[in-house]
Amino acid sequence: MKDIKYYLAPMEGITGYIYRNAVHDHFGENIAKYFTPFLVVHEKRAMSNKEIREILPENNKGINLIPQILTDDAEGFGRVERALHEYGYTEVNLNLGCPSKTVATKGRGSGFLKRTEKLDDFLYRIFENRKCDISIKTRIGESDVSEYEGLLEIFNKYPVKELIVHPRVRYEYYKGQPHRDIFCKYAVKSAATLCYNGDVFSKSDVDEIIDHSADKVSAIMTGRGMIADPSLIRVLNGGRPYTNDELKEFLKRITEDYTAAFKADRPVLQKMKELWSYMGQGFPKRPAAVKELLKCRTLQEYKMLEMQILG
Ligand SMILES: Cc1cc2nc3c(=O)[nH]c(=O)nc-3n(C[C@H](O)[C@H](O)[C@H](O)COP(=O)(O)O)c2cc1C
Structure with missing residues (x-):
């Protein structure tokens, strides 16, 4: 091979x-x-x-x-x-x-x-x-x-x-x-x-x-x-798919690093929503929450919705 x-x-x-x-x-x-x-x-x-x-x-x-x-x-x-x-x-x-x-x-x-x-x-x-x-x-x-x-x-x-x-x-x-x-x-x-x-x-x-x-x-x-x-x-490569906890940790890290870099919520929210516009398809059981997340207006709302989706 x-x-x-x-x-x-x-x-x-x-x-x-x-x-x-x-x-x-x-x-x-x-x-x-x-x-x-x-x-x-x-x-x-x-x-x-x-x-x-x-x-x-x-x-x-x-x-x-x-x-x-x-x-x-x-x-x-x-x-x-x-x-x-x-x-x-x-x-x-x-x-x-x-x-x-x-x-x-x-x-x-x-x-x-x-x-x-x-x-x-x-x-x-x-x-x-x-x-x-x-x-x-x-x-x-x-x-x-x-x-x-x-x-x-x-x-x-x-x-x-x-x-x-x-x-x-x-x-x-x-x-x-x-x-x-x-x-x-x-x-x-x-x-x-x-x-x-x-x-x-x-x-x-x-x-x-x-x-x-x-x-x-x-x-x-x-x-x-x-x-x-x-x-x-x-x-x-033959490895395992992500677990929920892994994805949560990964997104937490990205959110924190963008927050430190931008020092403002709005651009962080934009970046995270862009990621979810691709990741959302992986959550076919939560279409309403994903849709809401893609439309939400504050980082606080985003974090709540992310928690709803990932538990
Ligand atoms: C939002 C977006 C930004 C991109 N930016 C670049 C870029 O800066 N340089 C580049 O060579 N390709 C860029 N691409 C193309 C990707 O590198 C890749 O060729 C394309 O998405 C097809 O591969 P995929 O089906 O695996 O996504 C971009 C694609 C998208 C959707």
Whole structure:
């Protein structure tokens, strides 16, 4: 049986260092890599204060963290990469997947995938000048899955450390089924080792991917599945699902850490509600309380409802 590694996906607004540390301490035994939500390129400085907090080694102790960069500017990429190298990082990840309008219409993230000549030139430059290993997280096209083969030909020209593929095109956002068939069909054509990402919720999802991808997949990345069930990676590794007490402790830790960081209830409430918008599905016997929690207006109310749901 092949040894598969599991990664926590970057999710802007969710998997920041506070959440990441809580997952690492409570459910992290089998998580091989974590990725920061994307860092952007700034005019005058390498990173904003918020971004520095995200990547500071003392905020990520014991965590194998790969910072992710989102840009179409090779020089800017180099600036951020060099700053990250100075903080001790040896691998960075390039975001070629973000589907959001504000990003993609500027030709970044998945909006970069259609500009193949420019992308090729950008990759040439960042690999030529690299200080760190570079991995890529990509979609399989902007508007059509037929773009994927040509993209692989471009990626294959460079020593990509690892290719993480979310097999949807930009316009599919996160909806419908990922194109696992396309991912598997082209797995053998990738020079880089592959990490699969997209709608992994169970061991059978993992098996389906591994069994059909010609031994090219060495890792699985999960985002929404892990937010909905923080023990998912443990379970995929043959471990047990979370207990109620574990989940209570985990949420208590996150609430406390957000409270210490924000020093105000409102943003904490927002963060916790966002987590429950994924976790709520795990409590089909308490639909009314989950619905109420997602609408509640104070942190106090939230805590009461959380207690109602978890006991
Ligand atoms: C709210 C949200 C924020 C995200 N932020 C990022 C990001 O910063 N960088 C990135 O590469 N992908 C980002 N993604 C995409 C996820 O990393 C992942 O590719 C996607 O959710 C599909 O995987 P899943 O089905 O396991 O969730 C985001 C997704 C969501 C839903």
